[in-house]
Amino acid sequence: MKHIDLNCDLAEGGAFDAALMPLISSCNIACGGHFGNDKTITEAVRLALKHQVNIGAHPSYPDPENFGRKKLDIELDKLKNTLKTQILAVKTITERLGGKLHHVKPHGALYNEIAKDEEKARLVVDAVKEIDEQLILFVPPNSVVEAIAKTKLNTWKEGFADRNYEADFSLVSRSKNKAVLHEKEAVFQHVFLMVSEGKIQLENDAFLEANFDTICVHSDTQNSVEIFKYLREQLALKNIKIG
Numbered sequence: 001m002k003h004i005d006l007n008c009d010l011a012e013g014g015a016f017d018a019a020l021m022p023l024i025s026s027c028n029i030a031c032g033g034h035f036g037n038d039k040t041i042t043e044a045v046r047l048a049l050k051h052q053v054n055i056g057a058h059p060s061y062p063d064p065e066n067f068g069r070k071k072l073d074i075e076l077d078k079l080k081n082t083l084k085t086q087i088l089a090v091k092t093i094t095e096r097l098g099g100k101l102h103h104v105k106p107h108g109a110l111y112n113e114i115a116k117d118e119e120k121a122r123l124v125v126d127a128v129k130e131i132d133e134q135l136i137l138f139v140p141p142n143s144v145v146e147a148i149a150k151t152k153l154n155t156w157k158e159g160f161a162d163r164n165y166e167a168d169f170s171l172v173s174r175s176k177n178k179a180v181l182h183e184k185e186a187v188f189q190h191v192f193l194m195v196s197e198g199k200i201q202l203e204n205d206a207f208l209e210a211n212f213d214t215i216c217v218h219s220d221t222q223n224s225v226e227i228f229k230y231l232r233e234q235l236a237l238k239n240i241k242i243g
Contacts, residue, residue: 001239001241002195002239002240002241003240003242004195004212004214004242005026005054005213005214005215006023006024006025006026006214006215006217006228006231006243007025007026007028007054007105007158007215008020008024008026008027008216008217008218008219009027009030009058009219010028010030010044010219011030011031011040011041011043011044011058012030012034012035012036012220013035013040016219016225017043017044017047017219019225020219020225020228021047021048021053023225023228023229023232024228024242025053025054025243026056026102026103026214027044027047027048027053027054027056028057028058028103028105028107029044029045029048029055029056029057029058029090030058030060031058031086031087031089031090032085032089033059033060033061033063033068033082033083033086033107034061034063034064034066034067034068034107034108035064035067038089038093041093042097045090045093045094045097045099046097048099049097049098049099054103055090055094055099055101056104056105056138057086057087057090057103057104058105058106059082059086059087059104060086060106060107060108060110061074061079061108061109062074062082067108068108068109068110069109069174076119076120076123079120079123080123080126080127083106083123083124083127084127084131087101087104087127088131091132101132101135102135103135103137103156104135104137104138105137105138105158106124106138110124111140112171114144114145115139115140115143115144115145115169115170116143116144118144118148121143121144121145121149122148124137124145125145125149126152129152129153133152133153134154135153135154136153136154136155137149137153137154137156138155138156138158139155139156139157139158140157140158140169140170141157141158141159141169141211141212142169142208142210156213157210157211157212157214158214158215158216159212159214159215159216160215160216160218161187161190161194161216161217161227162181162182162187162216162217162218162221162227163179163180163181163218164178164179164180164202164203165200165202165208167202167206167208169200169210180221182221182222182223184223184227184231185230187227187230187231188230188231188234188235191231191235192235192238194210194212194215195215195235195240196238196240198210217231
């Protein structure tokens, strides 16, 4: 039987966290960079512990105004410090409530940058390693950060269920048409190909090859709860286990 981890970015001010948490196996908790504070982190950690979901920190550029989706001009030392502060916020609260931090997944513009930028990729890897070298780092496939982290941290290659890809493994910009998949059937077909064959189908019907450890559906995607329920049902029918 095949296994796949399903993850979701939560504690970002959305209305469906309580409905989404039982449907996933890993969560990525916003920790103050693009959204969040101790209260929202605590609420998300409690939910995750209740449903036995892997707890991850979801750090970003310190830029709530742009929800962390814009490249920020910031000194590297300051960036590293804020990332460590964000990750430690989730780690501290999780441990206080009796849990253990499982992974780190960078958010938004930072996630996209470390796929190609060696300096920032190394900074992120070092920040995570300095906190806990046992933490798993979620990384894009065929990325600079994956290569740098290989000898320093455990990594999980992440695919996006609800996003289309470019030929260089980057995500289609949200400013373009068809960047986001909304129909649950289309999302399932996208995911099933990733999980069963290790392939991503591009808009021109070409394919990229990549093996994935975890698949993300964004909580702010239209009908995200419905999509997750459908994914779980259909993957079970294909003898693919979540978690």
